[in-house]
Amino acid sequence: MDATDVVVLGAGPAGVGAAYRAARAGHRVVVLERSTVPGGAAGSFEVAGIRVDHGSHRLHPSIDPPILAELRRLLGDELQERPRNGRIRLAGRWIAFPLRPGDLARRLPRDFALAAARDALTAPLRRPRRDTFAEVLRAGLGPTMCERFYFPYARKIWGVEPDELSGAQARRRVAAASPSRLLRRVLRGSREGRSVFHYPRGGFGRIVEVLAEAAAEAGAEFRYGTAVTGVDLAADGVRVRTDGGAAVDAARAWSTLPLPMLARLATPEPPAGVLPAAGRLKFRAMLLVYLVLDRPRYTEFDAHYLPEPSTPVTRVSEPRNYRDGGDPPDRTVLCAELPCTAGDDLWSLGDAELGALVEDGLARQGLPRPGAAAVHVRRLPHAYPVYRAGFERAFAPLDAWAGAQPRLLTFGRQGLFAHDNSHHALAMAWAAADALGSDGSFDDGAWAAARERFAAHVVED
Numbered sequence: 477m478d479a480t481d482v483v484v485l486g487a488g489p490a491g492v493g494a495a496y497r498a499a500r501a502g503h504r505v506v507v508l509e510r511s512t513v514p515g516g517a518a519g520s521f522e523v524a525g526i527r528v529d530h531g532s533h534r535l536h537p538s539i540d541p542p543i544l545a546e547l548r549r550l551l552g553d554e555l556q557e558r559p560r561n562g563r564i565r566l567a568g569r570w571i572a573f574p575l576r577p578g579d580l581a582r583r584l585p586r587d588f589a590l591a592a593a594r595d596a597l598t599a600p601l602r603r604p605r606r607d608t609f610a611e612v613l614r615a616g617l618g619p620t621m622c623e624r625f626y627f628p629y630a631r632k633i634w635g636v637e638p639d640e641l642s643g644a645q646a647r648r649r650v651a652a653a654s655p656s657r658l659l660r661r662v663l664r665g666s667r668e669g670r671s672v673f674h675y676p677r678g679g680f681g682r683i684v685e686v687l688a689e690a691a692a693e694a695g696a697e698f699r700y701g702t703a704v705t706g707v708d709l710a711a712d713g714v715r716v717r718t719d720g721g722a723a724v725d726a727a728r729a730w731s732t733l734p735l736p737m738l739a740r741l742a743t744p745e746p747p748a749g750v751l752p753a754a755g756r757l758k759f760r761a762m763l764l765v766y767l768v769l770d771r772p773r774y775t776e777f778d779a780h781y782l783p784e785p786s787t788p789v790t791r792v793s794e795p796r797n798y799r800d801g802g803d804p805p806d807r808t809v810l811c812a813e814l815p816c817t818a819g820d821d822l823w824s825l826g827d828a829e830l831g832a833l834v835e836d837g838l839a840r841q842g843l844p845r846p847g848a849a850a851v852h853v854r855r856l857p858h859a860y861p862v863y864r865a866g867f868e869r870a871f872a873p874l875d876a877w878a879g880a881q882p883r884l885l886t887f888g889r890q891g892l893f894a895h896d897n898s899h900h901a902l903a904m905a906w907a908a909a910d911a912l913g914s915d916g917s918f919d920d921g922a923w924a925a926a927r928e929r930f931a932a933h934v935v936e937d
């Protein structure tokens with residue numbers, strides 16, 4: 477059983493990045509992807525002739541420099557550097573986001589600013605009483621920022637009370653989780669003027685598209701429209717079965733599928749306790765509602781962040797404001813993000829009802845009513861991992877089971893149940909390919925060291 481060297485499951489940034497690096501290093505690679513295109517959650521597609529993403533996507537400047545250099549080489553001047561221009565709704569006001577000191581001082585209501593400053597000064601006196609999202613942030617930032625911003629936002633994003641979420645959700649998801657880190661971020665914004673991000677002119681998905689093209693040029697074979705339906709694990713190789721009936725035999729399988737899904741697809745069946753644990757790891761789903769507007773621009777801002785509970789929309793972005801040039805002059809598209817649970821009432825609403833819900837929500841936040849000419853909806857069943865308190869007890873047996881399979885590797889946002897950015901997924905891809913020796917051996921020590929680095933990833937908004 478050794479037809480190809482590596483079969484990669486999933487063609488998001490993690491899978492395609494790994495396929496690219498492994499193929500460039502001379503390995504035979506086959507990629508299996510359920511969708512008809514590469515990109516995963518970081519892919520782009522067209523709505524009304526405009527390239528859009530799955531919600532607001534930016535390439536953060538904290539990306540590893542060698543990976544950025546490779547993307548620059550592949551994308552050329554298509555990869556633009558753009559100033560961020562977002563706003564967040566705080567205490568009924570619009571504040572520049574990322575936060576800037578001058579703007580904060582000018583716009584934040586006085587009582588809010590004073591209470592937040594007092595909380596910052598008293599931070600050294602607070603300690604978390606339990607390892608929950610609520611306690612970690614209350615100790616770090618104090619009650620004002622928590623009650624008026626982070627807690628309402630957390631309820632919308634994860635659908636769980638902040639004190640039912642693990643402290644890990646705060647450490648890995650909130651980059652400004654203490655006054656000093658918050659201050660550093662605000663000051664960084666002020667020193668550099670506006671913070672910047674990288675974005676390809678043709679949509680965020682161009683990153684994975686060019687990597688897939690380069691991987692194919694290096695010999696990787698991509699099979700799109702091919703869902704993985706079974707993963708047979710043996711000591712000397714792997715057979716991956718697909719919905720078309722075809723199977724791929726390989727020396728190694730690198731999976732970027734959701735880890736609980738991988739465990740359910742595996743034979744032999746994982747030992748007792750693993751599948752029940754898989755059932756306890758939950759992902760938050762996301763509805764993406766695209767509104768087509770018959771006007772050149774909705775606002776000058778790239779994104780509006782909406783933590784307030786009066787609308788289920790957490791963020792609305794306008795793709796044309798993420799790039800310079802190339803979009804039609806007479807229309808624009810908005811993308812509203814509505815976190816939910818797959819199968820719940822919100823998830824099941826029709827396009828027109830969702831369009832109306834978004835229009836009302838934006839108007840209630842003081843934004844112009846969009847008056848959309850058309851509505852398109854996309855559904856992501858695995859948008860965010862939900863770190864309920866104690867989730868580690870469900871993750872650990874699954875991770876240990878996967879780690880004990882000699883020919884299996886699991887990584888990427890879904891594969892490691894990590895709320896990571898694309899640049900983190902690419903770092904995982906690079907690390908996986910780097911650990912693969914030219915003779916097909918795998919450096920477990922290098923991978924273990926890489927896993928420690930991944931554990932320090934903090935999500936950037």
Ligand SMILES: Cc1cc2nc3c(=O)[nH]c(=O)nc-3n(C[C@H](O)[C@H](O)[C@H](O)COP(=O)(O)OP(=O)(O)OC[C@H]3O[C@@H](n4cnc5c(N)ncnc54)[C@H](O)[C@@H]3O)c2cc1C
Pocket residue numbers: 485486487488489490491508509510511514515516517518519530531532533534535536702703704705732733734762813856859860887888889890891896897898899901937
């Ligand atoms: C709303 C939102 C906003 C985000 N904003 C940003 C941002 O601003 N910047 C940033 O860097 N990142 C952002 N991210 C995160 C980014 O999208 C992810 O980090 C990235 O997509 C993870 O890549 P991945 O390859 O690990 O997983 P995915 O992109 O999820 O790819 C997994 C792939 O596996 C495929 N698959 C699943 N099941 C099967 C099966 N049975 N058979 C075959 N294929 C299968 C899927 O179709 C998918 O293509 C955002 C994510 C969301 C949801």
